[in-house]
Amino acid sequence: MSSGQPFQTNNAIIKWIDHRLPIFSLTNDTLVDYPAPRNLNYWWNFGSLAGLALVVMIVTGIVLAMQYTPHVDYAFDSVERIMRDVNGGWLIRYIHMNMASFFFIAVIIHIFRGLYYGSYKAPREILWILGVVIFLLMMATAFMGYVLPWGQMSFWGATVITNLFSAIPLVGESIVTWLWGGFSVNNPTLNRFFALHYLLPFVIVGVVILHIWALHRFGSNNPLGIDAKGPQDKIPFHPYYTVKDAFGVGVFLLIFSVFLFFAPNFLGHPDNYIPANPLSTPAHIVPEWYFLPFYAILRSVPDKLLGVVLMFASIGILFILPWLDRSPVRSCKFRPVYKWFFWVLLIACVALGWAGQEAPEGAPLYISRVATAYYFFHFLVLLPLLGVIERPKPLPASIAEPVLGGGEVWSNAAAKPMEKA
Ligand code: HEM
Known part of the structure; x- marks a missing residue:
């Protein structure tokens, strides 16, 4: 869904590229001219915050993987080495650890926003279903990532959760052996979890692209939950929502920094700083x-x-x-x-x-x-x-009506409707 106005530029090189590969038009239609409902509130910030968290997770994860060793004899020590000896290693690891939690916070708020405003309803069913797929992939990725430092919680968490499959009648035990790659959580398990933990975030990126594609098919829902009736109900994404999203990013990173620099282990479990020991079960096995x-x-x-x-x-x-x-x-x-x-x-x-x-x-x-x-x-x-x-309450006639108090559509300079932007 675009504003209908074709992307225009005076730059000859950009014109040349865009004619052959309309990548600039696409970016323009998605992030600049994209017509968004004029009444989106701050709960609509959490999609872009989740996107930011995903990027941070991938970048820090790739850097961590350069120093991490996926072997049961070395994994714990390689993480300690990252924390103590590798330049900036502690920062990269703490960002990765804490951003995982902040990623979930952003996505959970994003889901409850959808529940409150009915964003899952027609015609956005596929958009919602893709979101649920993303959520499942996120949980699988987080679960496998937590096993990698090979601490006590890593090992016992992996043992408890993979063992759940043994409850399936007849084939349960075979499934567990297959998941483990042996008869207990061991080196093959750690190795495959590392491989999948590296792979799945890229699968998530793919599903997020489909998610945004589906979003742009009908445009964003809004706090009133009614469809946009005309151009007076919409404003261009840039500058209105780019600025609003940027403000959200600032607040998000500020709160994140408090955890990162003052309480980096607050959201974790101290037992995971004890090397995995298959012979000693922790008193309480608690997941993230x-x-x-x-x-x-x-x-x-x-x-x-x-x-x-x-x-x-x-x-x-x-x-x-x-x-x-x-x-x-x-x-x-x-x-x-x-x-x-x-x-x-x-x-x-x-x-x-x-x-x-x-x-x-x-x-x-x-x-x-x-x-x-x-x-x-x-x-x-x-x-x-x-x-x-x-019996629902009566719905407003349009988005612009309650936002602008009716009648003021064309005189409101602070939020220009689409035609004037
Ligand atoms: C990596 C995780 C995710 C990313 C990066 C992401 C990204 C986005 C973005 C950028 C938007 C538009 C801005 C907004 O409405 O906040 C959006 C909208 C939406 N997302 Fe997500 N999303 C993610 C996960 C999910 C999940 C887990 C669900 C639900 C289970 C979901 C459901 C929706 C719905 C229903 C909308 C439309 C909202 C509306 O227009 O009212 N998303 N998403």
Whole structure:
């Protein structure tokens, strides 16, 4: 979707290249002239922040790989060497470690933004599904990356999670042996995890390109959740949203720097600074914080297979979300009942995250059971039902109407509509 105005330049070289390979036109249509709804709020910053985090992860990861040794006898020491002896190694590693968490923070906010404003609904179903694919790939990449330093949590986390597949009837044990490349988590496991951890981020880049392509097919949704009616509802991406995104990047990096320079191990587990020891199981095996809600779902039921099924189903359900929500209205702003349940879902997810870090007994177990039950109830029962029984509030006639208070469309110099830009 472009502004309809062809890309123009006086530079003869750019003209020559663009005629043969319209790369400048594409960039112009995507990042400069791209017509965006004029009412996007700061929750729309998190897509570009996720993109930034992805780039930082790939760049720092490639540099780390230059000094890392994927062998069970050397991996831990090679990471310590990066931290102590390699020039700037500590900085590159701490950026990679902490940006992984910030990447998840950005993407989780991005997902909840989509849930609140109904961005997953028609015609953006494929855009949403590609997002869920990205989320799965991110989790696989993060899980394998955490194994690489070959600390106690690396080893035991890998052992617990890969062992989950043994719950599958008949073929489970064979699948686990196949995943390990042997009869325990060992050198072949570490080696393949390194190979895949290097590969998957590039697969994510590919899916992100499809994600943005799908986004540009119909353009961004917006806080009102209604379609743009005409040029007065839109403004060009540059300078309005380039500046807004740049501001978001500044705030994001500022908060990131606080963790990076003052508490670089805050989000990690101290046990991972103990070399992996297959003969000594840690008292509590705790995954990274972004896996905790799923870990809580896994352990909320006494049956291992059911736990595994529920854990995968909690993500799988997101693939069919666009068809579970029957409401014709996108944005929660106009859904007086569903709006409250959105917050209940958010609280349930936070509760699951808290329960996931506790031992599965007593209050944490009880809370994880209630929150798991609510999670599935929310998507499988509430959403389809509310779509039918909820009476949405009246929608505004256009995006421009509530933004400009009607009538002022052409006089508002601060946000020029598309034709004037
Ligand atoms: C590497 C991870 C990701 C990147 C780099 C990324 C990038 C982007 C960008 C740049 C946008 C446009 C700006 C914005 O709306 O914030 C966007 C929109 C969107 N993304 Fe993502 N995304 C990622 C992951 C996801 C995930 C995991 C989901 C959902 C499961 C998702 C769902 C969506 C949806 C529904 C939109 C349209 C939003 C709207 O127009 O209201 N994305 N994404």
